[in-house]
Amino acid sequence: MKIVQTFGETAAAAEAAIVQLEQRGATNTAKVDGVVQEILADVRARGDQAVRSYSAKFDGLGDETPxxxxxxxxxxxxxxxxxxxxxxxxxxxxxxxxxxxxxxxxxxxxxxxxxxxxxxxxxxxxxxxxxxxxxxxxxxxxxxxxxxxxxxxxxxxxxxxxxxxxxxxxxxxxxxxxxxxxxxxxxxxxxxxxxxxxxxxxxxxxxxxxxxxxxxxxxxxxxxxxxxxxxxxMPAGPTEIVVTSEVGDAAGIAADMVAQAEHDPEALAVLITSQTALAEAVAAEVEKQAAGNEIAKQSLAAQGHIFVTESAAEAQALTNRLAPEHLTVDSGADVRWVKNAGSVFIGHYAPQSMGDYISGPNHVLPTGRNGRVRGGLSxxxxxKVITVQQYTQAALREVGPHTIALAEAEGLVGHAESVRVRMR
The missing domain is CATH 3.40.50.1980 (Nitrogenase molybdenum iron protein domain)
Structure with a gap:
């Protein structure tokens, strides 16, 4: 994993990489949109026949298998x-x-x-x-x-x-x-x-x-x-992990990054820290721990990033800018600055794998910066939350004139009359 400072001579390169990460959702799916549209249209037209054809081609489904x-x-x-x-x-x-x-x-x-x-x-x-x-x-x-x-x-x-x-x-x-x-x-x-x-x-x-x-x-x-x-x-695509740390354990951070990276060659793994020594230690640990894991090695080589910031505050702002699917922070106090994330893991003893399997909060989480607008599956x-309302005649006579005033201000005379006719 390459270490890039967000300041000094590498500031422009870091910003370019960050912008690319911000666009990851739309950029990634655009690669396959054409093929996907063909499959959708075919299944809509041919139903089971198309489903079986693609399942045989991609997954080896037998002709007689239900x-x-x-x-x-x-x-x-x-x-x-x-x-x-x-x-x-x-x-x-x-x-x-x-x-x-x-x-x-x-x-x-x-x-x-x-x-x-x-x-x-x-x-x-x-x-x-x-x-x-x-x-x-x-x-x-x-x-x-x-x-x-x-x-x-x-x-x-x-x-x-x-x-x-x-x-x-x-x-x-x-x-x-x-x-x-x-x-x-x-x-x-x-x-x-x-x-x-x-x-x-x-x-x-x-x-x-x-x-x-x-x-x-x-x-x-x-x-x-x-x-x-x-x-x-939500779009819940290839796995993402961001670790934002100032005092974390390098071996534990690297283990989480390798664990999420092994999901898919398209997985994203990012460390954000203001501590150069921690960045270097994590980079070394990642290389060592991913040595026998081919998928993790592929994704870390292609989408692995370590950003060294000038300050912890900058690291926090960058984290929210990326809106990651999985986010690990150092302590409970860090949760106060988290605005955009799918699920948050606090401290050394909360490996992200616990959330993947056992903890209870859902592991289906927003990717591609959708953590800006929603959390995980729940x-x-x-x-459906369905709203309900009812009035007595007396209440309608009391409140109805305000509705009539608003409706007439908008030029919707039918709306006004639907209230007025019930007030007589």
Whole structure:
């Protein structure tokens, strides 16, 4: 990893690199937009036939293999899972569920004035599609992270799409379907074709109201493309990590950077510090720890950055400017300056891997600077907040004239009359 100072002779080069990182979301998906649009159009036109064609080409799906995974397959996968992994899945599911239950919004109402009552009710989405990556690594954790909050929200129909779902993923599907509420359909389909199937519907896979979950550039580009017709959570593309530290442990920081970098050759890993000695120590540790990890080496070589700033305040400002998916800081006091991030990890004893699996907060997080406008996936993504209002006749007569005044000021005479006719 190259160390670049944001001041002095390298200031211009540092700024150019930072600007490029700021544009990473749109720049990355643009690479695959053409191919993705072709796949989406084909699936919309040919349905299952197109889905099978792409799944055979990219994932080796057999001609006779059903798209829908049976409950018997899921149960068999669970039965073949070690007790150690079963215990880990149960703990992860319990923590994710508990966190989601705390996040659930509540219904309420109040009376701003006599005879006028306003409030909100909470209703779950009717159906959601959960994308679970399955390319380089099986990700049973993502199945639990996406399905569990949907179940807590009360979503009636939950669809899971995952390419070549591994035994571990099917085991997680079993615990999600067998030991929790809600109908979960699991399909062995991935990539842009899975997003298209969930968005448009095919003969086998019914369309859903919203698609959630992380994926590679093709999946992310597909989600963005279908978002005009189907709800999505966010662009959740290749993994990002930023560590902003003044006093951190070099070995621990490097370990987190390598861990996130191994997800994908497109992953982003950044250290921001005002301490040159720490920057140099982390660079050395990263090189040593990534030595036997080819994917991490690729991503760190292509997207690994270490920025040395003039001050801690500059490091903090740069962090918020990058709006990273995962952010590690030194202490709880640092949270006060954090404005833009998907999820924050505090101190030496909070490795980001804990959040990826066990802690409870969701690991589906905003990438490509979307941390400026939202946080990670939560139970809020699976519910609708519907507002409610009612008046007595006396209250309408009291407040109605103000509505009439505003409506007439805007020239909307019909709006004014709809109130006036009820006040007589």
């Amino acid at each position: 798209l829908l995974v049976s409950r018997e397959e899921m149960q068999a996968a669970w039965d073949e899972t070690s007790e150690e992994l079963k215990a880990a899945m149960r703990l992860a599911q319990a923590n994710i569920r508990a966190f989601a239950e705390k996040q659930l919004p509540r219904a309420w109402s109040f009376r701003p004035s006599e005879g006028m009552e306003v409030g909100q009710i909470i209703r779950p989405l009717g159906s959601v599609g959960c994308y679970v990556p399955g390319g380089r690594y099986p990700l049973p954790s993502t199945l639990l992270m996406t399905v569990t909050p949907a179940q807590v929200a009360g979503v009636e129909r939950i669809v899971v799409c995952s390419p070549k779902p591994a035994r571990e993923t099917l085991a997680a599907a079993w615990i999600a379907t067998h030991e929790a509420a809600g109908v979960v359909e699991v399909y062995r389909v991935g990539g842009a074709q899975a997003v298209a199937a969930m968005a448009y519907g095919t003969e086998t896979i019914g369309a859903v109201d919203k698609i959630v979950g992380p994926g590679n550039l093709y999946v992310t580009a597909a989600k963005v493309a279908v978002s005009q017709e189907t709800g999505i959570d 139970v809020l993504d699976f519910v």
